[in-house]
Amino acid sequence: MKQNKIAILAGIVTVVALLHSCRKAELLSETDWNEWLSGGKQTLFDESARAFSSMFPDMSSRNQNIHAIGDKAFSATHVSAPAPINPGLGPIFNNVSCSSCHIADGRGKPPLNAAEPLSAMLIRLSIPGAGVHGEPLSVPGFGTQLQQRAIAGTVKEADVLITYTEHNYSFPDGATYTLRTPVYQLNNPYIPLPSNVLLSPRMAPPVFGLGLLEAIDESEILSFADENDANGDGISGKPNYVWDVLSNSLKLGRFGWKANNPTLLQQTAGAYNEDMGITNYVFPKESSYEQIQFDHHDDDPELADSVLRAVSFYVQTLAVPVRRNASDVEVLRGKELFTKASCASCHRPSMVTGVHVELPEVSNTRIFPYTDLLLHDMGEGLADNRPDFAADGREWRTPPLWGIGLTQKVNGHNFFLHDGRARSLEEAILWHGGEAENAVLYYKNLSKTDRQAILKFLQSL
Numbered sequence: 001m002k003q004n005k006i007a008i009l010a011g012i013v014t015v016v017a018l019l020h021s022c023r024k025a026e027l028l029s030e031t032d033w034n035e036w037l038s039g040g041k042q043t044l045f046d047e048s049a050r051a052f053s054s055m056f057p058d059m060s061s062r063n064q065n066i067h068a069i070g071d072k073a074f075s076a077t078h079v080s081a082p083a084p085i086n087p088g089l090g091p092i093f094n095n096v097s098c099s100s101c102h103i104a105d106g107r108g109k110p111p112l113n114a115a116e117p118l119s120a121m122l123i124r125l126s127i128p129g130a131g132v133h134g135e136p137l138s139v140p141g142f143g144t145q146l147q148q149r150a151i152a153g154t155v156k157e158a159d160v161l162i163t164y165t166e167h168n169y170s171f172p173d174g175a176t177y178t179l180r181t182p183v184y185q186l187n188n189p190y191i192p193l194p195s196n197v198l199l200s201p202r203m204a205p206p207v208f209g210l211g212l213l214e215a216i217d218e219s220e221i222l223s224f225a226d227e228n229d230a231n232g233d234g235i236s237g238k239p240n241y242v243w244d245v246l247s248n249s250l251k252l253g254r255f256g257w258k259a260n261n262p263t264l265l266q267q268t269a270g271a272y273n274e275d276m277g278i279t280n281y282v283f284p285k286e287s288s289y290e291q292i293q294f295d296h297h298d299d300d301p302e303l304a305d306s307v308l309r310a311v312s313f314y315v316q317t318l319a320v321p322v323r324r325n326a327s328d329v330e331v332l333r334g335k336e337l338f339t340k341a342s343c344a345s346c347h348r349p350s351m352v353t354g355v356h357v358e359l360p361e362v363s364n365t366r367i368f369p370y371t372d373l374l375l376h377d378m379g380e381g382l383a384d385n386r387p388d389f390a391a392d393g394r395e396w397r398t399p400p401l402w403g404i405g406l407t408q409k410v411n412g413h414n415f416f417l418h419d420g421r422a423r424s425l426e427e428a429i430l431w432h433g434g435e436a437e438n439a440v441l442y443y444k445n446l447s448k449t450d451r452q453a454i455l456k457f458l459q460s461l
């Protein structure tokens with residue numbers, strides 16, 4: 001009798017334990033487990049301040065060497081020619097190294113006050129209209145990017161002053177919030193700027209996981225496009241097609257805040273040329289060439305081809321950090337609300353990379369970048385009113401959200417959006433408009449607890 005009792009008790013315990021593990025299995029289904037691995041097989045188990053800075057964990061030793069060479073060059077400080085190491089800076093430039101803008105391989109921040117110089121962001125420029133390939137039109141004497149610094153003997157193009165005006169708003173539940181609107185002013189231009197100049201301020205975005213985004217088949221990205229909103233959900237999604245300098249053709253844009261760059265090689269070569277004034281085989285002329293200033297050195301291209309390749313390879317092979325607390329009940333609730341609010345219609349949770357013959361490390365991997373890499377009208381509030389190839393003045397590329405919860409830890413701040421105007425993840429959401437108008441309305445109408453759950457979910461990415 002006693003033994004039977006024990007058997008029955010043991011039975012109950014087993015049933016309870018089984019129920020418990022079912023419940024656990026429900027919370028942590030197969031897909032949830034995979035979702036921990038934001039970068040698939042190239043996910044890094046590092047939640048520290050170095051979480052954006054490690055190479056793919058699964059990589060051949062030959063490729064590890066190339067990555068290490070690129071790593072060194074990425075943080076090398078350049079100086080003006082002639083110099084024994086890292087010459088070529090200028091004559092005009094924005095900053096002295098890749099890592100001075102992409103700090104710890106993460107994002108830049110806007111100046112904290114009017115006295116602080118612009119450092120980890122830049123201003124794109126153009127005049128209205130488009131060139132033969134659809135590109136933005138150069139501002140005579142300035143090109144399509146403002147350089148606010150210059151080497152000795154030359155003059156910077158202009159000073160940039162950013163000021164903010166603050167506005168107060170409230171949620172339907174009465175809670176209040178403040179958003180700040182930036183105003184950009186170009187002072188002391190070295191020659192007069194035309195009155196119709198268009199400005200597009202841009203913050204340095206994080207640079208990890210990009211090789212995986214580059215390896216997604218074009219057809220996979222285009223499958224999310226719905227340019228004429230055929231499904232009537234108010235969200236379209238449009239590919240940008242931008243000029244690929246090496247193949248002399250229009251290609252799908254993937255990188256930059258307006259998907260204005262087709263490849264990591266071109267992005268890297270353009271950064272050397274425009275951001276630092278260093279010529280290379282992709283962009284062999286000084287960015288100031290068609291303008292008025294020269295560096296008076298017959299040393300172009302200033303950068304060795306192998307260095308350009310290695311740095312491009314470096315940003316191609318930076319691993320994606322693992323998610324934290326992905327199975328936390330509140331995080332899971334936030335994830336559900338993220339989908340219900342239709343955030344996921346633009347910030348697509350998952351994609352699969354295609355086959356990359358030269359770099360099998362990025363092939364055939366399910367990744368969780370939370371982007372569609374497409375352009376969306378984000379409303380008047382975020383508009384820069386400057387077209388960039390097929391992107392109009394209100395359109396921006398959905399930025400990936402992977403790793404975003406580690407921004408504070410890695411970069412020591414929480415400035416978000418293309419120009420860093422948002423001072424928190426919540427402000428970034430509240431700035432959404434245009435195609436995201438319904439999503440932001442949904443967010444505003446949630447209870448405080450539910451809003452917190454969405455933010456907690458973002459923190460877990």
Ligand code: HEC
Nearest residue numbers: 094095097098101202203204205255256257268271272275
């Ligand atoms: C002056 C600051 C600055 C410097 C220096 C700089 N970048 Fe950038 N970087 C940016 C900004 C701003 C963007 C976004 C550009 C845009 O939207 O057009 C960007 C974009 C990128 C991207 C695309 C990221 C994405 O998610 O789309 C890569 C890759 C990149 N930079 C690599 C580099 C490399 C490599 C170097 C050094 C050779 C470098 N950058 C130097 C500011 C900088």
Ligand code: HEC
Nearest residue numbers: 341343346376382396397398399416417418428435436439
């Ligand atoms: C219509 C497409 C769309 C929808 C819907 C949408 N987003 Fe975005 N999201 C974007 C774009 C585009 C940006 C970049 C805008 C900019 O920088 O000006 C962005 C930026 C962000 C950022 C800042 C990212 C960064 O790197 O600075 C966060 C956080 C974010 N979105 C979260 C959300 C959440 C949460 C929702 C749902 C409530 C949502 N988004 C709905 C397209 C969308």
